[in-house]
Amino acid sequence: MPIRVPDQLPATDILRGESIFVMSETRASTQMIRPLRVLILNLMPKKIETETQFLRLLSNSPLQVDIELLRIDNRPSKNTPTEHLDNFYRQFEAVKERNFDGLIITGAPLGLVQFEDVFYWDHLKTIMSWAKEHVTSTLYVCWAAQAGLKLLYDLPKRTRKEKLSGVYSHETHxxxxxxxxxFDDCFLAPHSRYADFSPSYLEENTDLDILATSKEAGVYLAATQDKRNVFVTGHPEYESHTLHTEYVRDCGEGMDPQVPVNYYPDNNPSNEPHATWRxxxxxxxxxxxxxxxYQQTPYDLDQFSEKNFTTDE
Incomplete structure (x- = not known):
């Protein structure tokens, strides 16, 4: 939330230069407040688990947020009860005429599948294109980040030879x-993906602000200059046991996976993992x-227009 200060206070310009949100008394006295509308497109198979993880992160704010859940298609789910989907999830056709403050597109277990072979690829492209004119800021997570880069910058899918799995150290820029x-100068975050996000590749082929990178994992956080598209290549929403569950699953399927890096104490899967990225x-x-x-969206969403947004910090 902003710091409210007297008009023309000398410290204002200094604080704004440090990206601290400072609001003058004049602006504060006329400010109108309403709940933010955030849409979550949940592409993960275990939808209840994933929606809980994202809602936990979204709840840690004094801002009031109204959440709506979106599914990509109406195919039966093997991992989520039909009753849950029918009660809590909407189809795109039910929301496409509306505007939203934020959109989150989750990851998906499609790391080794080419975009054109994804069953719902054309529908996903439609939703991403719709967001340009109906959503203030879109957050692309993991596989969705790769899909977003394909849509916005026509970058081809780049896949690592081995799966990146573990908790990695990142530096901020x-x-x-x-x-x-x-943020600290260095911080930890989990990754679980085949997608490759090379810093040099993104710098050469996009105009994104590269905000956090890892020597091992590549780009972790990047955004367009107007902050309307934010790419997170890891999984900040993961719970302490999520990587463990994935590791056990892959072992059970005979995939002989590598032990997740920097995750288990003493690198021993028998030891209890701890979240170090929360x-x-x-x-x-x-x-x-x-x-x-919040700082970018119009108060009246019916007045949404791309002209409302600038690249000014």
Missing amino acids: NAYHPLLRG SHGHLLFSNWLNYCV
């Missing part, structure tokens, strides 16, 4: 960028809600 507000996960989502959504 552009310390005063709003999305990095409050604080930065909450901070990232809080910053996204505040600086990319």
Whole structure:
């Protein structure tokens, strides 16, 4: 939330230069507040587990957020009860005429599948294109980040030879960028993907602000200059046992996976893993809600227009 200060206070310009949201008394006295509308397109098979993880991160904010859940198609689910989907999820046709403050597109277990072979690829492209004119800021997570880069920059799918799995150290860049507000210079975050996000490749082929990278995992966080598209290549929403569950699953399927890096104490899967990324996960989502959504979105969503947005920090 903003700091409210007297008009013309000398400290205002300094704080704004550090991406601290400062609101003058004049603006505060005329400010109208309403709940933010955030749509979550859940592409993961275990939808209840995934929606819980994202809702936990979105809840750590003083902003009031109204959540709606979106499914990509109406095929029966093997991992989520039909009753749950019917009661809590909407089809795109039910929301496409409306505007939203934020959209989150989750990851999907499609790391080794080519885009054109994804059953719902054309429908996903339709939703992503729709977001350009109906959503203030879209957050692409893991596989969705790769899909978003294909749509926005026509970047071909790049796949690692081995799955990236574990908890990796990252360095921040552009310390005063709003999305990095409050971040340590180095922080931990989990990854579980085949997708390759090379910093040099993104720098050469996009105009994205590269905000956090890892020597092992590549780009973790990037955003367009207007903050309307944010890419997170890891899984800040993961719970402490999520990587363990995936590791056990892959072992059971005879995939002979590598032990997730920097995850189990002493690198021993028999030891209880601990979440070491939770604080930065909450901070990232809080910053996204505040600086990319709340600070950018029009009060009247019916007045939504791409002209409302600038690249000014």
